[in-house]
Amino acid sequence: MSNGKTKHSVLTTALAFHYQALIGLDQCLNLKEGASIWFEKDGDVSLIGDKEESSQFEVKDFGGSLTDHHINLWKTLKNWLSEKFDHSLYEKLILHTTQPFGAKSRLSNWNCLDGEKRLCVLESIYSDRSSEELNSDKKSEVLNIQIEVMSKESSHLKDVLSRVVIFTNSEDLDGIREKIARSCAAGIPKNNKDSFLRALVGFVYESSTYQKWCISKEEFDEEIIRLTSQYARHTFTMPRFIGVKADDNMLEQHREKLFVKKIDDIDYKDVIFIAIGNWFELQNSLAEELDGAPQFRTATNRYQDELVTQYERKYARACRHVRDSKISSQDLYDDVISEPPNPMDGCSAPPLAFKNGLIHDAMDDEELNLKWEVRKNEDH
Numbered sequence: 001m002s003n004g005k006t007k008h009s010v011l012t013t014a015l016a017f018h019y020q021a022l023i024g025l026d027q028c029l030n031l032k033e034g035a036s037i038w039f040e041k042d043g044d045v046s047l048i049g050d051k052e053e054s055s056q057f058e059v060k061d062f063g064g065s066l067t068d069h070h071i072n073l074w075k076t077l078k079n080w081l082s083e084k085f086d087h088s089l090y091e092k093l094i095l096h097t098t099q100p101f102g103a104k105s106r107l108s109n110w111n112c113l114d115g116e117k118r119l120c121v122l123e124s125i126y127s128d129r130s131s132e133e134l135n136s137d138k139k140s141e142v143l144n145i146q147i148e149v150m151s152k153e154s155s156h157l158k159d160v161l162s163r164v165v166i167f168t169n170s171e172d173l174d175g176i177r178e179k180i181a182r183s184c185a186a187g188i189p190k191n192n193k194d195s196f197l198r199a200l201v202g203f204v205y206e207s208s209t210y211q212k213w214c215i216s217k218e219e220f221d222e223e224i225i226r227l228t229s230q231y232a233r234h235t236f237t238m239p240r241f242i243g244v245k246a247d248d249n250m251l252e253q254h255r256e257k258l259f260v261k262k263i264d265d266i267d268y269k270d271v272i273f274i275a276i277g278n279w280f281e282l283q284n285s286l287a288e289e290l291d292g293a294p295q296f297r298t299a300t301n302r303y304q305d306e307l308v309t310q311y312e313r314k315y316a317r318a319c320r321h322v323r324d325s326k327i328s329s330q331d332l333y334d335d336v337i338s339e340p341p342n343p344m345d346g347c348s349a350p351p352l353a354f355k356n357g358l359i360h361d362a363m364d365d366e367e368l369n370l371k372w373e374v375r376k377n378e379d380h
Contacts, residue, residue: 015173019061020044022176023096024215025204027057029183031217039213042085048214056080056090060097066168067102068125071142073166078145080160081152093163100169107166115162119154122161126150184224191295192231199227237296239285241351244277251276259363266329266372271337275360282357299345304358308368311336311359318374328374 024037024045031037035049045057058076066073076095080087087093101108106121113121126146133143149157171179180200181193188196203223207215246254254260254276263272286297314336322328341355363370 016061019173019176020059021201021204022173022180023057023059025201026176026180026183028204028215028217028220029180031220033217036214036216037220039208041212041214042089043079046090052091054090055092055094056087057094057096060095060099061172062097062099064099065102066097066099066105066107066166068105068107069128069142069146070099070102071145072097072099073107074142074145074149077149077160077164080164081149081156087160087163090163092165093160094165094167096167096170098170098172110164110166115158115160118161118164119158122150122157187228188231191293192237195237196227196231199231200224203227238347238350238354239288239296241281241285241353241357243274243351243353244281246273246276246280250280254280257364258366259360262363262371262373263333266333267326268330268333268372271333275337275356278353278357279360279364280357281353282361285354285357299347300358303344303350303355304362306342307355307358308362308370311362311370315370315374319376322374322376325373325375329372332374333372 021039024039027045027047028037031047032049032053035047035053038046038048041048043056044059047053047055047057058079060072062072064070073095079085080093106124110118110121129143129146133139134147139147170176177197181197184200185193185196200223204215207213207219251273257276257279259279260272260276263269263275286300314332318328318332336359337356341350341352344350362368363372
């Protein structure tokens with residue numbers, strides 16, 4: 001029987017692919033006019049634009065150090081030296097890895113060398129291999145790759161190596177996500193940043209088709225504008241309110257609530273099911289772990305205070321004009337409950353069920369001493 005856990009190998013592959021997508025997203029932030037980011041075209045990530053800026057990225061989110069004989073280096077070089085790969089399309093071939101250089105690595109000043117000197121570094125590393133290793137029938141995977149790389153024609157090797165940049169100590173998955181947030185979510189309220197970034201990452205994945213997976217600068221800029229307009233104007237996420245109507249079980253469960261008794265006091269049983277449903281939805285919304293939950297609760301408290309103040313004025317007016325207590329009380333209830341919600345901080349038009357849930361919640365507060373029952377000459 002399954003233990004409910006995902007296989008480690010599956011998670012590792014998925015996270016590596018997700019890291020690759022985030023690196024591509026990060027590159028989208030610096031695209032020039034006419035340029036685009038491609039995924040899985042000639043490798044992990046490709047920046048296609050003018051020749052001097054076109055770059056191919058091989059992306060590695062990997063633990064440990066990048067040592068001289070590490071397979072990440074040699075396998076990447078093998079791919080770039082393949083006859084199937086046209087390296088001349090790219091000004092730079094970038095190995096982008098979270099690994100630091102090994103303490104004794106001969107690769108540490110790689111980016112300062114020309115193609116010929118880089119070849120000398122590889123030859124020095126390759127010379128570590130003994131004749132016994134090279135002639136063994138059971139060569140390691142990395143040794144087989146090294147043999148294949150070093151057997152390439154010298155001029156071809158130097159041409160490819162002259163384009164290779166080794167970018168070490170790159171941000172890990174969390175780090176690259178924070179970097180993207182700093183770059184493109186600066187104008188987004190803190191409580192909305194996660195939603196903004198999830199939407200932006202979703203845009204990256206949704207840009208793929210069966211034919212290609214690419215994002216142009218124009219497409220990316222348009223999406224940034226769209227998402228900014230969507231998430232910058234809100235200080236929190238308003239939960240969904242659908243106007244739940246209580247059933248008999250819910251009525252039985254909440255029959256003794258103070259706000260229900262106050263509706264009973266005005267003999268208005270027809271509205272009790274909707275009132276309980278609105279109150280119940282409000283309680284659920286306040287318990288949700290949504291974006292900006294603390295801000296939502298703070299804004300909700302302020303909004304409820306405004307509703308209570310408005311209600312007290314309406315109640316005083318109703319008491320001045322009361323003729324029949326029952327009818328006036330029910331009329332007051334209808335006027336208050338049917339009134340459209342005023343704008344709220346972070347939400348231009350809160351749901352009616354939200355507003356009414358707050359009113360019933362206030363009615364349930366003994367200290368506020370609110371009621372629907374209207375009587376003439378009431379002492380307020």
